[in-house]
Amino acid sequence: MVVSQDRPAGMRPGRRQGLAVRARTALDALEHLIGGLGTALLALLATLWLALAAAACLLGVGFVLLPSALHAVRAVADRERGRLSRWGPEIVGPAPPDGLRAMLGDRAVRHEVRWMVTHALLGLFLGLVGATLPLSAAHDVTFPLYWSALPESGSTSSVGWWTVHDWPGAVAVSGIGVALVGVIVLCAPALARLQAWPGRRLLSPDPGTDLVLRVAELTATRAAALDAHVTELRRVERALHDGTQNRIVAVTVLLGAARRALARDPEEAAAVLDRAQDAAEQALTELRAVVRSILPPVLADRSLPDALTALAAGCPVPCRVDADMPARCPAAVEATAYFAVAEALTNIARHSGASEARVAVRVAGGLLHVEVRDDGHGGADEHGGTGLTGIRRRVEAHDGTLELASPPGGPTTLKVTLPCGS
Structure with a gap:
């Protein structure tokens, strides 16, 4: 095998891809830190409210305020669980206890209070660092573009330890900005993990x-x-x-x-x-x-795409079927998908006022994805007697999921996901 000794000018593709991955990771970490800043502010307010209620207990009136303070703790903790679940493994919240005595004796509530105090201090500090670092880096990197228009007292770098009087100083400030960008790329993911660590440790459910x-x-x-x-x-x-x-x-x-x-x-x-x-x-x-x-004969004898094509041909609303199924799914799964599409097309014909509809079916990652979309007036309600509840029951019986998006004015999109083991 002959290996060329001539290297192309510029950065290698592998290194460019590695830098791009690091940049995306750093941006995600900054977004995580700023999101944690929001929950940290809420945790700080809840901590102050809980401290006020605890202090008022010494006067005998705090027992009236304590339940609301503990409910505020649970609300902030659930918000943090939702935030952390979007960035990693899902964290499921515990069932709410009944009564003040049950709250005070609940181990999960005690963990939530510990997390809240920690997050109100450490999470707030790290969130402020994550919010100010990009602003400081942007200020310093672009400093040569506008430093001459600033008054002498304002011609300083973001760290603020010297005043710029000439172009070499402005370029030096820009170098500091580049260094801050490097610090963000290297340190932001670690800061985000540190900010999330108390929540992962204290807000996760007990084993079992x-x-x-x-x-x-x-x-x-x-x-x-x-x-x-x-x-x-x-x-x-x-x-x-x-x-x-x-x-x-x-x-x-x-x-x-x-x-x-x-x-x-x-x-x-x-x-x-x-x-x-x-x-x-x-x-x-x-x-x-x-x-x-x-069980439609075409579904048993041929395939789900053929059955859905026949179903779409009989729909009063023009309907197009896009299918990507290299192999058959289990019969029960295909029957459930067929039922969901049939019910959805019936709803489209009766209630949507749509001019066209589309059915998309594909298999990916061991899941059968079915999407039915129409351009009608929207406003579909699962509790409005349109058969959507029956679809959900059938889908959930297969450990599947159903998502409905139908804003007023449309369009309406129904997504069904079913495990198919392929």
């Missing part, structure tokens, strides 16, 4: 809490799956009782009438038989529709 929450979630999804199953059985029973059964009863009645009329009036009997045949065909059509609603 995740298992308890998982059991509770599985219990809820199992109950939802049973409810969805019962609802589906009732729908099938109602469809058979109100439609197919009535048609078959009509066929029986018409056949009896034709039998009685056969001897006295053959022409009338033939007409009654024609009506009976029509009723039997209608009953058969309704029965096929009920069977297709349980």
Whole structure:
């Protein structure tokens, strides 16, 4: 193998990519520090309120203020849990205790108070450092552009330990700004981790809490799956009782009438038989529709994209299907996805006023992603009797998730994610 000895001018691509990664990491860390500054200010206010309530307890009136102070502690702690969950592993908050005695005896509340005091001091300091370092760096790096327009008392660097009188001094201040940029790139991630460390340590749930929450979630999804199953059985029973059964009863009645009329009036009997045949065909059509609603044959025989294409072709609103599924998913998962799309397209046709819709299906990372979007007037409500609750129950029964975005004025986007193990 021959290796070229000629190196291209400039920085190597690998080094450029490494610097870009470090720069993005530093920017993320600064954003984290500034976000921590916000919760630190809230923690400082909550600390002062808790200290005031504790001091008032010596006068006997603090026991009225103490519950509100502890509720403020929990609110600030939950806000920090949400912030930390966006930057790393999710932190689940504990269940709120009932009553002042339970609050004072709750281990999680004591941890939250310790975190709040620590974050009000350390988190506030680190947040201020994270907020001022970029401003100081920007001030010094651009200092040669405007230093001559400043009054002599204001011609100083961000560190403020000398006054600039000439261009060499202005360039030196710019060098300090470049050094501050280097300090940000090197130190900001460590500062962000230090700021988050008390929250990760004190606000995380006790061992076993995740298992308890998982059991509770599985219990809820199992109950939802049973409810969805019962609802589906009732729908099938109602469809058979109100439609197919009535048609078959009509066929029986018409056949009896034709039998009685056969001897006295053959022409009338033939007409009654024609009506009976029509009723039997209608009953058969309704029965096929009920069977297709349980599991469409095209879904069982071919694939989910083909079934969704057939579903979109029958939608009154023009609908386009984009599918990226290199392999089949489990039948139960595909049936749930089909049901979700069918219900969503029904809602679009009935309620949205949309002119077009789009269905996107793809498999990535062992998950089946389904997105239904329309350009209607929006305002879809999960509790408005539009079938979205049924979709959520079916999806959650498979440990999936459902997200609905439907602002007034549109558009409406329904996203379903289902584990498919592929």
